[in-house]
Amino acid sequence: MISRDKFLDKPKQFVAHEWDELEQDSYKTLTKQEMDALRASKPRNFATINSWWVVLGQVAVTVLIACLCFIFSDRADRTVYTYSALVGGLIGFLPSALFLMRIEAARKSSKSNAGGFLAAIVSGEFIKILATFGLFIGFALKQPDLKWIPLLVAYLATLKCYLLAWFWK
Numbered sequence: 001m002i003s004r005d006k007f008l009d010k011p012k013q014f015v016a017h018e019w020d021e022l023e024q025d026s027y028k029t030l031t032k033q034e035m036d037a038l039r040a041s042k043p044r045n046f047a048t049i050n051s052w053w054v055v056l057g058q059v060a061v062t063v064l065i066a067c068l069c070f071i072f073s074d075r076a077d078r079t080v081y082t083y084s085a086l087v088g089g090l091i092g093f094l095p096s097a098l099f100l101m102r103i104e105a106a107r108k109s110s111k112s113n114a115g116g117f118l119a120a121i122v123s124g125e126f127i128k129i130l131a132t133f134g135l136f137i138g139f140a141l142k143q144p145d146l147k148w149i150p151l152l153v154a155y156l157a158t159l160k161c162y163l164l165a166w167f168w169k
Contacts, residue, residue, distance in 0.1 A: 051103075054165045055096050058158040062089020065154045081150050087139050088151035092158025095131040099124040 030038065039046050066085040073081040106112065106120030139146060 049165055051100050054161055055093055055100060057161045057164060058089065058093035058096060061157050061161055062086060062093060062154055065089065065150070065157055069150050077147070080145060081147055084147040085150040085154040087143070087146060088154030089158050091132060091135045091139070091151075092155045094135065095128040096158075098131055099128040102127060 062085070066082050066089065069081040069085040070078055102120055102124035106117050106124075109116065139151075
């Protein structure tokens with residue numbers, strides 16, 4: 001058994017040239033031909049997913065939850081639960097669609113540069129947050145008979161579609 005004192009007496013010391021070798025080996029710049037060969041050998045690692053598919057998935061999850069609310073709720077509350085689930089899904093996917101439209105507008109801009117694209121992402125997120133708060137407050141004030149459990153379940157399920165996009169890739 002190694003004693004604690006023996007372990008602390010002789011800590012591992014990095015020698016300057018060992019550190020430099022470690023740092024130099026941590027990355028390698030690839031040529032265009034090497035990068036093309038890497039893409040050809042592992043195309044799945046370089047695949048991208050269209051962001052609109054995520055929004056379409058959010059719409060599908062919303063419809064699925066609304067159908068489940070319609071099937072499993074009482075006959076008297078069926079329309080209110082279904083409507084509440086549809087509203088929750090709408091609050092989930094509409095701001096995402098607005099964000100994507102902002103990103104698409106920045107991508108199609110003739111003055112596209114890194115700073116402009118970063119500004120589009122920040123402003124798109126701001127629009128997304130404002131739209132989410134506005135929709136929650138607007139529906140809470142205008143539709144007081146909404147059932148919050150199906151609304152929040154549908155809203156949170158649409159947010160989880162972002163995680164599902166990793167599995168789709």
